[in-house]
Amino acid sequence: MNSSLLALSHLKHLDLSVNDFRRIRIPEFIGSFKKLRYLNLSSTYFMGGIPARLGNLSSLYVLDLSDALDFTSLDNLDWLSHLTSLKNLDLSWLKLTGAPDWFSSVNMLPSLQVLSMSYVGLDTIPASVVHVNFTSSLTVLDLSFNNFNSILPKWLGNISSLTHLDLHYSGFYGVIPDTIGDLGSLTFLDLGGNQLEGIVPKSMVDLRRLKELHMPSNQLTGNLGGWLEQMTNLIILDLRSNLFNGSMPSSFGKFSNLTELNLAGNSVGGVLSEVHFENLTRLRLLDLYGNSITISIGQSWVPPFQLRYVDLTKCQLGPQFPEWLQFQTQIQELHLADCKIAGTMPAWFGNISSSTITYLDLSNNQIGGKLSSSFKFTKLETLSLDSNRFEGPLPTMLPSTLQTLYLSDNSFTGQLPIWPHVQSVALSDNMLDGGLSSSICQWTYLKFLDLSNNKLFGEIPKGIGDLIGLNNLNLSRNHLQGKIPWEIGGMESLESLDLSINDLSGSIPESLLTLYSLSYLNLSYNNLSGMIPTGYQLQTLNDPSIYMGNADLCGPQIFKNCFMQEYKKEISEWLWFYISMILGFVMGFWIFCGILFLKDAWRHAYFHIIDDMYDWVWVQWQLILRRLLRR
Structure with a gap:
């Protein structure tokens, strides 16, 4: 300058x-x-x-x-x-x-x-101040992300002109002081990410101008009633990850400006009905994750809002699918895990927000039936249906946008389709059968694959080494046979490999040494043999349990000398050779004697031949002696 x-x-x-x-x-x-x-x-x-x-x-x-x-x-x-x-x-x-x-x-x-x-x-930060110069002028105070390790100063309540107060993640602890209610001009209050505890003071009922209230990730307790009802101007209410209990006040239905309601991670209970939502025409985010709330809404109810984000995980919704969802056309994320929903998917479910939804989670329910061979969700990125009762073949056509697919703990059967765009696939604890086809080798973007505890058999395809981006591979608890392909060493990004409890045989390929990112390996309970490779990355994986259940493996990793293993093997082979030769001779001898004993004609013929041979040998011997004597 x-x-x-x-x-x-x-x-x-x-x-x-x-x-x-x-x-x-x-x-x-x-x-x-x-x-x-x-x-x-x-x-x-x-x-x-x-x-x-x-x-x-x-x-x-x-x-x-x-x-x-x-x-x-x-x-x-x-x-x-x-x-x-x-x-x-x-x-x-x-x-x-x-x-x-x-x-x-x-x-x-x-x-x-x-x-x-x-x-x-x-x-x-001073706990008390004799005089604050800017009590009538200051409108915005942002002290967020500091390390005060202090209680909330009471003098903050003297700054009556404040409209915006941001203290989140600043190391405050203790109770919220009653003086907070003196900040009647506040439109924005953020106390999140601190260690505040106790019951919210009733003086907060005077904060009627609040448009945004953020108090997540504290240890606040008590009911929501008694201090929240008068905040009818609220646009965003974020109280997630606290210890609030009791039931939700019906006055929530009067918050006509509310766009985000987040009570996730509390212990709120009771029943939510249409009354709680009747005027929430602007609601876009509804997050009640982890609460014990029962949502009891009539099947014919048409909601006044269009949600973008819905998380009702662990709320009581079932056993029927909530019919009001069919009127939602703009949902981007829908989380209905562990909601006690049963039965089959209704016909309309495949059409809800089909052009907007990116994340769908219906895991840990009791939903059954077969999945459609294709999905209508054109922007879907994550689908989680694990721990349900789905059956039949896997869908053959998935949206090109889908990256994460969780279908574990169901009853899917058949073989694996070709899903070229997926990145993470969890299909463990199903009934998939057939060979581990080379179709998975065409999942070129794959980073995570779990096919454990199925009925897959045959060999591991050599083309699996082409999945250079794969981080986690779990093929355990199947019936896979043959050798571990040498090409598996080409999976340069592999961090976890589990091939345990199969019928794999042969030696462990030394190409595993080149998997420099490998931090977890399990080859236990197979029929592997030979020396365990040493050096490079495998040198860091020295837990003997990695190789247990393979009687013919040897190496320092399992404290088994390979020389003695080979020596015992050679002795065993020679011993069995001589034992089989002797047994063969004994068996042949007694069979021969048994035949002579049972067949008179054979016995006479045999001894006649013996006599003739004896006479011929004796005559020849005598002739040889006479010739020698004449000389």
Whole structure:
């Protein structure tokens, strides 16, 4: 930056944001622009600190230093106190861990309207303050993502002008003070991700102007009634991951502006009926995951809303499919897992939000019947139907957008189709039979495959080595035979391989040594033999249980000497050779004797031949002796 900018003596607006000044410091001369009212140095990554001369900009209204420094920690903010005209201050993403007295500097700004200090590493905040200068001016306060490790300061309730208060993930604990109800101008309140506990104070009933209330991931308890009913201007209500109980007030039906209702991960119970939803015409997100709520809605009810996201996991919906879903045409994610739904899918189910839905989860229910051979969900990316009662063949045609398919723990039969676009497939605990066809070798985008506990037989196809992107392969508890193909070493991304409890034979291919990402291996309970390969990646997998149940394997991994194994094998082979030879001789001898004993004609003929042979040998022997004597 050139100091020639000083020639702009009447400069009022200077914006240098989103530039890369990593190797230079913030120029001192910027503090000389006496008439400057707007200064934006955000995302500039200057080195060094902030020059104290910035305190000379007494006419400044807006100062944005968010992410203005590159890895520099500040220990002094005294220069801020001179910016008496400042209305908007953003110090987010600076490192202020060395500035414990930050509040004193900020409190000297009587006209401050917006204060943003998110992600600055603050760990101190005064529990009490004698006087707060900006109680009637400050409208926005953002102290999110800090490490205060403190209770919520009661003096916050004195800033009556606040409309936006963001304290999420800032290390606050304890109860919410009653003084929170004094912030009657609030339209936005975020206390999420802290360690707040106890019952929500009834004084919050006075926050009638609230449009967004975020208090997720705390330990808040008690009922929703008594403090929530009057917040009829709410657009977003996020109370997920707390300990709220009781039932939902029927007054929810009056929240006509509500677009997002998130109570996931609580212990809310009771019954929800049409009354709770009658005026929620703008509702787009409904998340009641993990609650014990019973949703009792008439089969003829037509909802007044069009949902985009629905999660009713573990709520009581069944045993019938909720008929009101057929009127939803814009759902993008639908989670109905563990909802005690039974029976077969209704005919209309394949048409709900068919052009918008990307995620469908019906797992852990009792839904049965056969799946259609093709799906109408043109944008579906994830389908989870595991732990149901589906049967029959697998669908042959899947949407080209589908990446994740969970169909485990059903009763599917038949062979594997060709699904070239899928990335994750879980088909364990079914009744799939036939050979492990080479069709899976055409699933070129595959990253996860679980076919365990089926009835697959035959050999593992050699083409499986072409699945170079596969991270997890589980073929355990089937009836696979033959050798482990050498080509399996081509699966360079493989992290987990389970071939246990099959009928595989032969040696373990040394190509496994080249699977440098392999962190889990199970080859137990097969008929593998020979020396276990050593070195490279297999050297890190030294648990003997990996190879147990293979009697003919040897190697240091299982404390079995391969030399002794071969020696015993050779002795065993020779021993069986001699034993079989002797047994053969004995068997032949007794068969021969038995025949002579039972057949008179054979016996006479045999001894006659013996006599003739004896006479012939005796005569020849005598002739040889006489010839020798004549000589």
